[in-house]
Amino acid sequence: MEMGLTGLKVLVTAGAAGIGIEIARAFAEEGARVHVCDVDAAALAALPEGITGTRADVASREDVERLFAETQGSLGGLDVLVNNAGIAGPTGRVEAIGPEDWDRCLAVCLTGQFNCVRLAVPLLRQSGNPSIANLSSVAGRFGFPLRSPYAAAKWGVIGFTKSLSRELGPDGIRVNAILPGIVAGDRQRRVLEARAQQRGMSYAEVEAEAFAAASIKDYVTARQIADQILFLASPRGRTISGQALAVDGDLQMLS
Numbered sequence: 001m002e003m004g005l006t007g008l009k010v011l012v013t014a015g016a017a018g019i020g021i022e023i024a025r026a027f028a029e030e031g032a033r034v035h036v037c038d039v040d041a042a043a044l045a046a047l048p049e050g051i052t053g054t055r056a057d058v059a060s061r062e063d064v065e066r067l068f069a070e071t072q073g074s075l076g077g078l079d080v081l082v083n084n085a086g087i088a089g090p091t092g093r094v095e096a097i098g099p100e101d102w103d104r105c106l107a108v109c110l111t112g113q114f115n116c117v118r119l120a121v122p123l124l125r126q127s128g129n130p131s132i133a134n135l136s137s138v139a140g141r142f143g144f145p146l147r148s149p150y151a152a153a154k155w156g157v158i159g160f161t162k163s164l165s166r167e168l169g170p171d172g173i174r175v176n177a178i179l180p181g182i183v184a185g186d187r188q189r190r191v192l193e194a195r196a197q198q199r200g201m202s203y204a205e206v207e208a209e210a211f212a213a214a215s216i217k218d219y220v221t222a223r224q225i226a227d228q229i230l231f232l233a234s235p236r237g238r239t240i241s242g243q244a245l246a247v248d249g250d251l252q253m254l255s
Contacts (some may be wrong), residue, residue: 003234006031008129009075010233011067013058013116014085015051016043018185019135022222023082024051026230035071037063037085058085058112059104068119078123080233083113083134083157088187089150091194102149109153113160124173131237132168133229134161136177138246142254146198154179158244165242174241176232181248182210184219209255216249 010027014020015036021043024034028051037056038044044053052074056063071078089105090097113134124130139147140154161177168175182188196206211217225247231237232245 003030003230003236005230005234008032008079008233009077009127010034010080010082011071011075011078011116011120012036012082012084013112014038015082016040016047016053018187019180019183019222019225020082020084021047023084023226023229024048026223026226027080027233030230032080033075035074037067057108058083058115059107061115064112064115064119067116068123072123077126078120079127079129079131081116081120081124081132082229083116083132085109085112086135086137086153088191088194089147089153091146091191091198093146094148097149105149106153106156109150110156110160113157117160117164121168121171121173124168125171129233129235129238130171130173131233132161132164132173132175133232134175134177136161136179136244138179138181138248138251139254140177140179141244141246142251144254146195147254161244162242169241174232174237174239176241177244178225178228179244179246179248180225181214181220181246181251183225184221188219211249213252213255214249215252218249220247220249 010032012024015024016038034051037054054067054070056067086109090101136157137154139151140158144151164175
């Protein structure tokens with residue numbers, strides 16, 4: 001299916017590994033021009049040919065300023081911002097969470113999106129097909145015991161998305177949030193391992209519990225998330241904005 005993405009100028013944060021590299025590859029395969037940032041220098045060095053990158057932490061405004069300067073140099077403009085960067089944050093009871101861990105989780109998962117959007121908007125206003133995809137989580141619509149910093153940040157992403165959609169709609173910029181469920185990969189494995197240790201359960205028990213409230217009891221793939229974002233960025237998604245779109249196997253709760 002022709003997506004109409006050829007030549008689109010795309011920036012993907014945390015785009016050198018995990019979900020981010022799948023998003024970057026998917027856009028590149030459709031003929032888009034892609035720049036990414038990441039904190040992992042080794043992953044940046046291994047980017048596929050044609051995808052350019054900048055070492056940057058989205059929680060650092062200095063890094064983000066440099067990122068956008070290099071994105072401009074590489075792409076010469078911007079049509080799509082994918083705010084993918086995020087961290088799992090600490091696992092534990094709220095009274096045991098260190099303030100520095102709380103601050104870091106919100107700085108990356110929520111404030112990092114603001115840091116990028118504020119510099120992206122002037123560029124997006126010059127695009128003929130502008131869009132922003134903010135990565136939230138199913139934790140952005142359910143309570144998530146033992147993961148309060150992460151859940152708070154991801155709820156914040158949805159509020160940020162809804163506000164941006166209304167604010168930027170008159171400029172033709174559409175803004176949506178993507179809510180992945182249980183995504184296959186090392187990051188999800190580490191989260192489940194930490195949860196199993198915290199609760200004195202086996203990994204298999206925690207994994208089964210995680211899927212118990214899902215209609216489709218299977219992991220989401222990074223490519224499924226990428227495909228959703230590509231559709232939203234394409235001309236086919238031109239009237240979709242302000243939405244919190246779950247890719248989660250119909251999860252009904254987080255435990």
